[in-house]
Amino acid sequence: MVNRVTLVGRLGRDPEMRYTPSGAASARFSLATDENRKDQQGNWQQETTWHNIIVWGQAAERAAENLKKGTLVYLEGKISIRNWEDKEGQKRTSYEIIAFTIRNLTPKSGGTGSESFGESSHSQPEPTQSFPAPDEDLPF
Numbered sequence: 001m002v003n004r005v006t007l008v009g010r011l012g013r014d015p016e017m018r019y020t021p022s023g024a025a026s027a028r029f030s031l032a033t034d035e036n037r038k039d040q041q042g043n044w045q046q047e048t049t050w051h052n053i054i055v056w057g058q059a060a061e062r063a064a065e066n067l068k069k070g071t072l073v074y075l076e077g078k079i080s081i082r083n084w085e086d087k088e089g090q091k092r093t094s095y096e097i098i099a100f101t102i103r104n105l106t107p108k109s110g111g112t113g114s115e116s117f118g119e120s121s122h123s124q125p126e127p128t129q130s131f132p133a134p135d136e137d138l139p140f
Helices: 057-066
Strands: 005-011 016-019 025-038 044-056 072-085 091-104 115-118
Touching: 016 057, 025 057, 044 057, 044 072, 057 091
Parallel strands: 044 091
Antiparallel strands: 005 025, 005 072, 016 025, 025 044, 072 091, 091 115
């Protein structure tokens, strides 16, 4: 089985840094990807999809330092599903992308601006209450 996502898009907001009680760094941000398609009349329409992104460890710290709203990035990761109950007791589900590799595609002034950072081992820190690991309940 494969759970792999590759996205190219722009940050919708600056990364928000957090630390788990054990000190593991995480950063969250939204990423917009655009897709062009023809409507029923044959006119081109642009559809934007928003993705919730989470980055862990040193990659999170570097993302918070180097990425800002509007930055164009290439991202590799995996899909994660998180379930919870809201204040009214309604069951909710969110889909997030756990990013392993991020490459800044926005040119820096006077250069090419292609900086890569991420965890090549594709490891994830220990699960916490704030960011549960979806793989914990697998029967194998």
